[in-house]
Amino acid sequence: MASTAATTRRLVFAVLLAVASVAGVTAACIAAVGLADALAVTGLSDPGPITTYGLSFFRAAGEIAAMVAIGHFLFAAFLVPPQAGGVLDADGYRALRIGAVACAMWAVCAALLVGLTVSDVSGVPLTQLTPLDVWSAAGLVETTAAWRTTSILAAVVAGTGLAVLRWSWTPGLLIGGLVTLVPLAVTGHSSSGGAHDIATNSLFIHLIAGSLWAGGLLALLGHAIRGGRHTDVAARRFSRLALWCFAAMAASGIINAAVRIQPTDVWSSTYGLLIVGKAAALTGLGVIGWRQRRSSIIALQRDPASRRPLVWLGFTEATLFGLAVGVAVGLGRTPPPQPTGEPSPAELALGFDLAEPPTITSVFFEWRVDVIFGAAAVAMTWIYLAAVLRLKRRGRPWSARRTACWVFGCLIVLFATSSGLGMYMTAMFSMHAVVQLLLTIVAPALLVHGAPVTLALQTLRAAGYDAASGPREWLESALHSPVIRTITQPWTALGVFAVGVIGLSLPAVFEIAISDHAAHMAMIGYFLCSGILLFAGGSGGGEPVPTPRRVQMPLVASALYALVGIVVMNMQNVLGDAFYRSLKLDWRMDLLSDQRLGGQINAAGGVLAVLTVIAILLVQRYRPSRKAGTIPAPGLDS
Structure with missing residues (x-):
């Protein structure tokens, strides 16, 4: 029994590591391909391969870690019930600890991204920067300050998660995990230029919905691999949430793309092609999610021990999520087509112009x-x-x-x-x-x-006697x-x-x-x-x-x-x-x-x-x- 439990733990860890690796490698490859265009737009020097590959890899891997943390906090809070006295049961406790560890990894990745971002924006190879250089420059650049804030927030959430035993704290940890995404939403392409108000808000919704969907899927997949209790309840609840997340991601993604690029530039620019790739990944995820509702959920309702369809479709969906995150990070590192015309000071500050009183x-x-x-x-x-x-x-x-x-x-x-x-x-x-x-x-x-x-x-409606709380x-x-x-x-x-x-x-x-x-x-x-x-x-x-x-x-x-x-x-x-x-x-x-x-x-x-x-x-x-x-x-x- 102990060896079986150890094997399943290793398998779950391998799945999470594989998804993070797929995301990181995809993002790093896209960054390498688009490096020349990025340097031409920014006018900066090449910071070297460590920064070029490392910045994209650790950002994508870090975002997967954030999703894992958010998904497991969600799982402990709302997908499986606690014990009658309000104390987390074994499944909820395990999910909470995985979430806390993942949040700690998110904090580490964000801390590494401070130095990598300083190297990137300065054009100086990371090996030529001292810790004092990184520390002094971190507060001068908006992006590095955002990563520093993210690292601190994630560390606080991780430390709190390790000390929690009762269910009542888990919704707060979920909110805390989502808050760590805020610095991501207010920096980058979406935070500058015209219509940045719409772009930033839509990106925030996109990140929240994507993290709940991908993170919840990874938590549910790990739970099914371990053969945990209430898998049928968790899968049914997550399926409803995933549908809303898909709709939110699709709508926010369309809005964000519409303010960043003109339709005529979609097929003629690297940025546009990456948007097409991301849209294809989201469509594939939607199809797999539909298939989950049509087969896996029904199979679990008939027999709560029938987890095989859920696990196999979950593997495919998780891999596609890794690719989607990698493409999204590559998209964030790729400069969008430059708009024609010079925006007014009001448009730069507000996101829109106010030409008339x-x-x-x-x-x-x-x-x-x-x-x-x-x-x-x-x-x-x-x-x-x-x-x-x-x-x-x-x-x-x-x-x-x-x-x-x-x-x-x-x-x-x-x-x-x-x-x-x-x-x-x-x-x-x-x-x-x-x-x-x-x-x-x-x-x-x-x-x-x-x-x-x-x-x-x-x-x-009330959950009823001996049913999972709702x-x-x-x-x-x-x-x-x-x-x-x-x-x-x-x-x-x-x-x-x-x-x-x-x-x-x-x-x-x-x-x-x-x-x-x-x-x-x-x-x-x-x-x-x-x-x-x-x-x-x-x-x-x-x-x-x-x-x-x-x-x-x-x-x-x-x-x-x-x-x-x-x-x-x-x-x-x-x-x-x-x-x-x-x-x-x-x-x-x-x-x-x-x-x-x-x-x-x-x-x-x-x-x-x-x-x-x-x-x-x-x-x-x-x-x-x-x-x-x-x-x-x-x-x-x-």
Whole structure:
């Protein structure tokens, strides 16, 4: 028995090593072929074969390691159940340890890439660089700084993973593993030039979806090779996730390619041919995934011990994933065709041009869909309406008022991030103030009133006795977790809200938030999350809270908005002055006057919006209940 277990461990390790090797060798070969073109575009000297081959090899191998880590964290968190007491069982524990080790390898690869990238961008062979040279140059180049950050993040996640025994930590480790991919998304071809906002956002989605798909497949394949328990459950759950990941990868890949290359250049450039190769690999993966659903999943449902079809198709799919990652890394090392024309300063900074001043028509009817938040708003609407339809089919009614609140809340998020308003907010403080108001007050109030948690609990079915826990159990576990109970405490939620409102009135913070794309996206996410916590904070961590106390929070929030608005109105220096002037817009208005207008919007709009919410809460509190003596339930679903 012990020898069999050792053999399977070696086989699993060999599979993971083989996939990483396929990815690394493919990327290195592409880098060698495209070296002359890359040097001609950059004008740099040849850094030598160690850098040429090593940079691509370790990046591809490192990305496979990151996928292995993410996939095994996913496996431990959601594909196999823990023990009844919340402690990971043998399969989950093994997956978590493999994920932690893979994350450590990801940290090592990222650390090696710091030195290799310094050699690459300087044109100096790695053997001629000292550790002091690498350290001093690492913070001067965006790409090397990103690799250094990645290495630190991956090391932290790996160390945490080695110390975890309980299931409740595994979703956090999965999130941590995904966060290590962020520096990759905000550097490289997608982070520069025109339309870099769309390119960066689509690349981020592409990386997340690809890592969940490839990593989950490798974790499932290893589990099947070992003959682990609940393989049928894990395969069924992963199959559903893989379908969504395929759709996300296909859509984001098309969007990213469309802003990097013209259709006429696809067949006449190395960059275009690599895109074709990557598309062919993705198509092949989709076909294999379809075949998995048609054969392997059905075979496992009939007989949970029938793992052979899953393993053989999994081998093929894993190899193709290795090739796809290698091609993707080679694509990132290959310069795209140079666009015709010189982009404007605004286009270089924002990703798009703002040639005309804002008008009613441009604000409402000129749209540039935000690939992350705009797509999320559409997806949230569709999921919510699908859940309502499912309840209706079961003969259970759902409030039309709550549905309307959710839909309108999602529409506001879509409008604030993807319309002309979302475009001009990057260049005008007054427009920024309007978006901040919509995303911290109006949209969150509507979304919370849509009661998504209650809808989910009514829609999702319980796993049943002695069955593997599913989405309903995961949601209930999250709602009762100490983290959720803490952040939904009323004054904790208000504190999170206050940090965002006050922090963005600080010149240094505001400058970073508007000038850096990743920080800008984080700011929008913080707006939404802090607002949702503010209105959900009336739950008091799940305990009923009297209406007067629930009214106090919006009152304090409105006073905070008014105070910050007054401070901004009286400022003599312009927030984000250097960035706004760097855009060199021909129609630029007086920056200080525009900032004072933004302060007025913050002060007046914030008070008006929150007082409206207070009025709604009071009406709910004192209107007649359907049952005598009942009080409307506060909190997330108030």
